[in-house]
Amino acid sequence: MFEVATAGTVTVIDRRGRRLGTVYLAHTPESKQGTMSRNLTRLVTAVLQAWERPLPRLCYVTDAGDNEAAYYATVLRPMRHPRTGDRLDWVRVVDYYHASERLWAMAGALFGPGRQAHAWVRRMQTLLKRPNGIRRVLNSASVHRSRQMLKGKRRAAFDKAYNYLRKRTPFLRYAAYQRVGIPCGSGVTEAACKTIVTQRLKLSGMRWTKGGAQTILDLRVLNLSGVWTEAYQRLLRAFPSVTVPTYATCGRNELTIAA
Incomplete structure (x- = not known):
């Protein structure tokens, strides 16, 4: 376990x-x-x-x-x-930052490492905090996926991150949260x-x-x-009376032996 x-x-x-x-x-x-x-x-x-x-x-x-x-x-x-x-x-x-991790996962699958992936994630992070942001993010990701024709591990990584966000869309309304002071x-x-x-x-x-x-x-x-x-x-x-035991005094013979 x-x-x-x-x-x-x-x-x-x-x-x-x-x-x-x-x-x-x-x-x-x-x-x-x-x-x-x-x-x-x-x-x-x-x-x-x-x-x-x-x-x-x-x-x-x-x-x-x-x-x-x-x-x-x-x-x-x-x-x-x-x-x-x-x-x-x-x-x-x-949590917004856990959602952002899925943006990076999708960017890696779409563009690989590099400036293009970094730039796309930054745009999507900004978009995610705007009204109807999550749907606009998912739409952008879908467009790039159709253009890239992803296959194999890249397609699997993209789909995992994409579905994470899609299934949790009702809990990603960050613009509405910020408007009323709810932490994102x-x-x-x-x-x-x-x-x-x-x-x-x-x-x-x-x-x-x-x-x-x-x-x-x-x-x-x-x-x-x-x-x-x-x-x-x-x-x-919870302990109204605490009794501390006293130590017995050493006898004279015990002191002599100790000496």
């Missing part, structure tokens, strides 16, 4: 696009990321439960991996507000992968058990989320 470490974030952004705060989650390598999904669901539910103001716009910004897509389809889309029971309306966004990239979560996991657990010569690594990750997310003091006080309240 394929296992990967995961990081997740819940971020509050104001109407001007300023990040007001972020809560972090992280988990050691696990197949299908079940623990992360459960913890993220509990966190989102707790935030909505405590939110007293008008409901904010809810956005789910990730790449389009199997686990991320499954979480959106099976958890977020059918999710209801924990207090009112109303169906929640989520805006699904496929999952940079906060990508940065969390580095600051929480990579910088601490992947140093030279390090070896970890899953239990030991998870303890370190838990401590780091508490610190980065700004809830260290609250969590520490809650832990202390």
Whole structure:
């Protein structure tokens, strides 16, 4: 089974696009990321439960991996507000930079390495952020594909990248997202992968058990989320009385033997 470490974030952004705060989650390598999904669901539910103001716009910004897509389809889309029971309306966004990677894959298949591929990708990246941009990008790619008469591996590489974008067209409306202040990239979560996991657990010569690594990750997310003091006080309240055993005093004979 394929296992990967995961990081997740819940971020509050104001109407001007300023990040007001972020809560972090992280988990050691696990197949299908079940623990992360459960913890993220509990966190989102707790935030909505405590939110007293008008409901904010809810956005789910990730790449389009199997686990991320499954979480959106099976958890977020059918999710209801924990207090009112109303169906929640989520805006699904496929990360712009992951979409850009498919532009580079198509350019490589169409033009090979070189300035022509680079120039086409730059034009398509700009176009992708304009109204109806994804359809205009796909149309340009289709025209070049028909002219190039791609075959073999080049055709397979092109089709894979093209179909990735075509199937996710409803989640690539970057012009509309930018107009209302929705982030187009999952940079906060990508940065969390580095600051929480990579910088601490992947140093030279390090070896970890899953239990030991998870303890370190838990401590780091508490610190980065700004809830260290609250969590520490809650832990202390869970142990109202702590008894520290005293060491027995050495007898005279024991001291003589030691001497």
